[in-house]
Amino acid sequence: xxxxxxxxxxxxxxxxxxxxxxxxxxxxxxxxxxxxxxxxxxxxxxxxxxxxxxxxxxxxxxxxxxxxxxxxxxxxxxxxxxxxxxxxxxxxxxxxxxxxxxxxxxxxxxxxxxxxxxxxxxxxxxxxxxxxxxxxxxxxxxxxxxxxxxxxxxxxxxxxxxxxxxxxxxxxxxxxxxxxxxxxxxxxxxxxxxxxxxxxxxxxxxxxxxxxxxxxxxxxxxxxxxxxxxxxxxxxxxxxxxxxxxxxxxxxxxxxxxxxxxxxxxxxxxxxxxxxxxxxxxxxxxxxxxxxxxxxxxxxxxxxxxxxxxxxxxxxxxxxxxxxxxxxxxxxxxxxxxxxxxxxxxxxxxxxxxxxxxxxxxxxxxxxxxxxxxxxxxxxxxxxxxxxxxxxxxxxxxxxxxxxxxxxxxxxxxxxxxxxxxxxxxxxxxxxxxxxxxxxxxxxxxxxxxxxxxxxxxxxxxxxxxxxxxxxxxxxxxxxxxxxxxxxxxxxxxxxxxxxxxxxxxxxxxxxxxxxxxxxxxxxxxxxxxxxxxxxxxxxxxxxxxxxxxxxxxxxxxxxxxxxxxxxxxxxxxxxxxxxxxxxxxxxxxxxxxxxxxxxxxxxxxxxxxxxxxxxxxxxxxxxxxxxxxxxxxxxxxxxxxxxxxxxxxxxxxxxxxxxxxxxxxxxxxxxxxxxxxxxxxxxxxxxxxxxxxxxxxxxxxxxxxxxxxxxxxxxx
Numbered sequence: 188x189x190x191x192x193x194x195x196x197x198x199x200x201x202x203x204x205x206x207x208x209x210x211x212x213x214x215x216x217x218x219x220x221x222x223x224x225x226x227x228x229x230x231x232x233x234x235x236x237x238x239x240x241x242x243x244x245x246x247x248x249x250x251x252x253x254x255x256x257x258x259x260x261x262x263x264x265x266x267x268x269x270x271x272x273x274x275x276x277x278x279x280x281x282x283x284x285x286x287x288x289x290x291x292x293x294x295x296x297x298x299x300x301x302x303x304x305x306x307x308x309x310x311x312x313x314x315x316x317x318x319x320x321x322x323x324x325x326x327x328x329x330x331x332x333x334x335x336x337x338x339x340x341x342x343x344x345x346x347x348x349x350x351x352x353x354x355x356x357x358x359x360x361x362x363x364x365x366x367x368x369x370x371x372x373x374x375x376x377x378x379x380x381x382x383x384x385x386x387x388x389x390x391x392x393x394x395x396x397x398x399x400x401x402x403x404x405x406x407x408x409x410x411x412x413x414x415x416x417x418x419x420x421x422x423x424x425x426x427x428x429x430x431x432x433x434x435x436x437x438x439x440x441x442x443x444x445x446x447x448x449x450x451x452x453x454x455x456x457x458x459x460x461x462x463x464x465x466x467x468x469x470x471x472x473x474x475x476x477x478x479x480x481x482x483x484x485x486x487x488x489x490x491x492x493x494x495x496x497x498x499x500x501x502x503x504x505x506x507x508x509x510x511x512x513x514x515x516x517x518x519x520x521x522x523x524x525x526x527x528x529x530x531x532x533x534x535x536x537x538x539x540x541x542x543x544x545x546x547x548x549x550x551x552x553x554x555x556x557x558x559x560x561x562x563x564x565x566x567x568x569x570x571x572x573x574x575x576x577x578x579x580x581x582x583x584x585x586x587x588x589x590x591x592x593x594x595x596x597x598x599x600x601x602x603x604x605x606x607x608x609x610x611x612x613x614x615x616x617x618x619x620x621x622x623x624x625x626x627x628x629x630x631x632x633x634x635x636x637x638x639x640x641x642x643x644x645x646x647x648x649x650x651x652x653x654x655x656x657x658x659x660x661x662x663x664x665x666x667x668x669x670x671x672x673x674x675x676x677x678x679x680x681x682x683x684x685x686x687x688x689x690x691x692x693x694x695x696x697x698x699x700x701x702x703x704x705x706x707x708x709x710x711x712x713x714x715x716x717x718x719x720x721x722x723x724x725x726x727x728x729x730x731x732x733x734x735x736x737x738x739x740x741x742x743x744x745x746x747x748x749x750x751x752x753x754x755x756x757x758x759x760x761x762x763x764x765x766x767x768x769x770x771x772x773x774x775x776x777x778x779x780x781x782x783x784x785x786x787x788x789x790x791x792x793x794x795x796x797x798x799x800x801x802x803x804x805x806x807x808x809x810x811x812x813x814x815x816x817x818x819x820x821x822x823x824x825x826x827x828x829x830x831x832x833x834x835x836x837x838x839x840x841x842x843x844x845x846x847x848x849x850x851x852x853x854x855x856x857x858x859x860x861x862x863x864x865x866x867x868x869x870x871x872x873x874x875x876x877x878x879x880x881x882x883x884x885x886x887x888x889x890x891x892x893x894x895x896x897x898x899x900x901x902x903x904x
Contacts, residue, residue, distance in 0.1 A: 188282050189564055190315035191351070194292040194306050196338045197321070201356035201407075201551075203237045204536065205320045206291045207244060207544070208407075208551025212560055213287060214245075215552060221285030225274035225309065226293055227252040237291055240536060240544050250277045262301050270305070271312040271575035272582075278313050279579065287564055290315060303341050310342065311731050312575035316351040316563060317342055323406060325360030328388035332396050345401040351563055352404040353396065354555065359409050360385075382406075405555040415439045417543075418462065418488040418514040425525045427516035430496060433488075434512030440487045445526045446472050459485050464526050467491035467517065470501055477505035480513050488514035492522040571834075572766050574728035574858070578885065580765045585614045585888035588895035590691040592887050593684050595677035597621030597643065599697045600629050605883035610638040614884065615891045618642040618690060620677045650674045653683040660686060660711055682707040685869050691898075692890035696874030697883065701740060705864065708871040715897075718866040720745075722753040723873075724760050725848050725861035726889075734815075735761045735768070735835040739844035740862040740873070750792035751799065754837045756865040758803050761835050763896045764889075770796070771814035771833035772807025773843070777823045789839050804828050811836070811847070860885045863893070870894050 193209065195202040206222065213220045222241045229235060238249050253273055261270045281288050290313060293302040310317050319338055323331040335353050342350055386403075389396050397403050419435035421427070429435075441460030446453050450471040456463070457479040463486060465472040476489045491497070496517045502509070509515075518525055536544045572580070592609075596602045597619030603626055606617035619626055623643045630637050650671070657670040660683075665673070673679045678699055684690045695704040705721075714721055723740040726733055737757035738745070745753060750772070758768040774789040776782075786808055793807035806829035813823040813830050820831020838844030852859045860882065863872055870893035872886050 188314075189287045190278070190290060190313045191287070191563070192290045192292055192306070192310050192313065192315040192317050193320055194310075194317055194338070194342075195294050195320045196334050198294055198296055200320050200322050202291060202294060202320055203240065204547045204551055205318075205354055205356055206237065206289050207240060207548040208555060209289050209318070209560075210241070210245060211548045212552035212555045212557065213289075213564065216557065216561060216564075218287055218564060219247075219285065220287040220289050221247070221281040222249050222289050222291070223278055223281050224249070224252045224291040225277055226258050226270075226305070227254050228258075228294060228296070228299060230255055236536075240541075243541050244544055244548055250280050252277070259299075262305070267305075267308065268575065268578070271308055272579045274309060275312055275573075275576045275579040276583075279583075303338070307342055308575075310349050312573045314571045314573055314576070315349065317349045318351055318404070319353045320356055321353060323355035323358040323385075325358065325382070325385045328385045329392055331355070331385075332389045332393045335396055336393050339395070339401070345395045345398065350401055352402045352559060354404050355406045356551070357409045358406045402556070402559055404559045405551075407551050407554045410550065415441055418516075421462075421488075421490075421529060422516060425490065425516070425518045425520055425528050427490065427518040430491070430502075430515040430517050431509050431513065433509065433514045435488065435514035438485070438487045438512075438514055440529075443487075443526065443529055445522055447522070450475055457484060457486065460487050462487040462490065462529070464490045464492065464522050464529075466522050467494040467496055470497060473497060473501065473505060476513065477508035480508040480511045486513060488516065490522075490525055491515065491517045492520055492525050493518075571732045572764075573731065574733055577726065577728065577733045577764065577766075581885060581888045581892070582612070582614060584764075584895070585891040586612070588891045589616070590891035590894045591616040591618060591689075592692045592694060592890050592894075593618045593620065593681040593690040594887075595620045595681035595693065595695045596697050596699065597677070598625045598629060600633055601878065601880050601883055602697050603629055603637075604633065604635050604880045605887060606641060607635050607637055608880070608884050609887050610641045611636075614888050616640075616642070617887065618644060618684075620644055620646050620681055622647075646677050646680055650680060653680065653687075656687060657683055657711070676703075676707075678703055679707045679711075682711050682871065685871070686711045691894035692870040692872070694872050694874065694883070694886050694890050696872075697876060697878055700876075701862075701873050704871065704873045705741070708864070708867055712868050712871060714866050715868050718752060718756065720749055720752060721864055721866040722756055723862035723864050724757050725859045726764070726863070727848065727851060728858040728860065729855070730857075732834060733766060735766060736844060736848050737835070737837055737865075738841065739838065739848045741841070741864070743841045745840070747788050747791035747795060750788065750837065750839065751795035752866075754792065754796045754805060754835075755800050755803070757835050757837060758800070758805075760863065760865050763892060766834060768803060768835045769829045769833050770803060770805040770835040770837060771809045771829050772796075772805065772837050772839075773811055773814065774808030774839060775810065776808055777810045777813045777830075778808070780823075785839060792837075806830060806833075807837075809833070860889065863889050869897065 193206050210220045210222060224237045227235050235252055241249060292306040295302040319335060321335050395401050417436055418438045440462045443462040443464060444456040446465040463476055476486060479486055592615045594602050594606055594617055598621035606619055609615045609617050622645055626643050653674055654667050654670045658667055678695050681693045685693050722738040722742055724735050724737040725739055727736055735757055738753045754770055758770050761768040772789050772793045774786050776786045789808040796805050806827045809830055812819045814833040817831035824830035851857055870890045872890050874886055
């Protein structure tokens with residue numbers, strides 16, 4: 188999936204026109220692109236303008252954006268992750284039917300100071316390339332470039348792999364004839380003096396802008412005929428009523444003139460496309476307008492101001508102008524105030540101006556460099572799953588799984604709240620092992636709304652029914668008395684429910700240790716037939732991508748065979764959650780540069796894993812920086828398909844893995860989801876005792892997805 192996020196540098200740069208032009212340019216290359224506007228900044232009710240224009244022009248459906256009130260409410264209340272997850276959800280709906288998606292970003296305004304920050308986060312969440320849109324003036328090259336440079340820095344500059352170029356809209360200073368010729372800085376217009384000077388000034392002062400890594404992908408000339416409103420678009424701006432609507436939907440305002448002098452000195456203003464603004468008591472202006480229209484001059488319209496509109500008998504003298512469709516408006520504003528209001532009329536295309544929208548779309552498309560566009564769309568995108576996309580996929584997949592998850596710590600407050608959330612959102616059918624009255628009391632005290640279908644089972648009422656089954660499962664190791672005693676532990680009880688297929692998964696650890704959670708699983712669930720050990724992974728939600736770390740919780744010092752198995756388990760776990768695995772076997776040495784038992788173990792494990800799973804991208808030994816940093820990877824392992832691009836990191840031992848995950852988590856303020864256990868016959872997952880409610884919700888979702896994956900695996904055998 189290729190996604191291009193179009194980000195404006197300011198208000199009024201022609202953002203929607205740029206998006207529509209980009210879609211049309213792709214269509215001209217045979218690529219049908221989808222359109223997404225995740226967030227609306229329109230404060231009035233009704234259809235979103237960008238969406239409506241897209242649907243009219245391309246006869247295609249899209250999704251409604253999150254409205255402005257909801258956007259600002261969630262942002263101000265700190266629900267930024269939730270906003271991005273909603274944006275990912277909308278993106279996924281469009282991606283079902285399109286291979287390329289053009290996303291319209293937020294406009295930076297004085298009211299919405301969060302726009303740039305949210306745009307940058309959106310680019311990461313959607314794994315999108317960023318195309319900036321700005322205005323340009325060939326006579327003020329440095330000012331035009333400085334605006335772009337300021338915006339570019341907020342997205343990591345040209346060093347960022349996301350920033351892809353700048354499209355200059357409404358470019359002033361181009362020769363008139365260039366309005367009909369594509370201007371992409373790679374055409375014959377390089378010979379035009381103004382273009383050449385503009386480009387050279389930018390290169391001298393802002394060398395990054397216009398470079399190969401951040402090209403100027405087009406310069407769309409300012410067009411009088413395409414950037415001007417219809418007369419019908421002006422009425423609300425000046426609070427006017429119609430005396431004669433005429434051809435107001437067709438006539439465009441190329442210029443406007445305020446009539447203040449004697450009519451003898453104003454006749455030169457009565458030209459095609461002129462909007463005449465006059466006091467309503469200037470009958471001479473009304474008659475002159477009528478005469479001009481009768482003589483074949485297509486005035487844009489006439490605005491009569493301040494005084495009461497003229498009597499009907501005066502209009503009777505102007506019937507010929509009325510018949511020719513001259514739009515005439517009346518406003519109580521003074522002529523000067525009306526003229527000032529119209530001077531600051533925005534240039535955005537109204538929803539119903541399909542003619543202008545069509546022309547603008549094709550005009551913009553003709554000025555976008557097709558070679559750049561082709562390279563961008565057909566180029567290699569690193570398959571990255573962002574944290575927002577990961578959380579979204581996690582929830583959606585768990586909802587589809589419809590699994591029953593037991594929570595042995597049923598009277599723990601965070602667990603109760605997480606279970607209520609999961610139940611309400613359909614993430615899982617949760618089963619709390621606890622006294623119902625205790626759960627209800629805690630819920631009331633903490634204002635938790637318990638869904639009616641949330642299961643709460645009193646452990647005392649069901650323990651005895653599992654004694655015989657537990658003795659059978661641990662035949663020769665425990666007797667009935669010992670089984671009854673062990674079943675007093677709700678983790679053991681929940682594990683027995685899982686062993687007997689009464690639930691699909693188990694989540695514990697909010698108050699129990701890892702050993703308390705894992706030991707019953709080892710004894711009663713055991714490892715899956717294809718594996719010889721149980722290991723763990725953490726999903727590390729870095730700002731730009733999700734990494735998988737294994738094993739950071741279970742195996743202290745795996746040998747080469749075990750390390751290879753951990754790598755394979757971790758790769759399959761990554762795939763199950765939408766991450767295309769590129770597996771790095773981590774060591775203190777890269778390639779053949781180092782020797783010693785520790786490096787040899789990693790090297791041998793890499794070879795074993797490659798032989799067992801030739802379908803996977805696995806390389807090692809690799810140092811962490813060689814695995815994760817592209818420039819270091821190219822330097823230290825230039826022939827590796829994994830170096831610099833790894834997203835699954837397999838550590839040589841528990842000491843290294845646990846230390847690394849905690850260092851990254853704390854130092855970089857990264858959210859980690861897990862540990863998720865892998866290799867068991869059925870899913871059991873451990874929580875950190877400091878887990879937040881959201882951590883528990885995501886772990887329940889992980890467990891539900893694991894259960895579904897295992898069920899599908901059994902069906903396919």
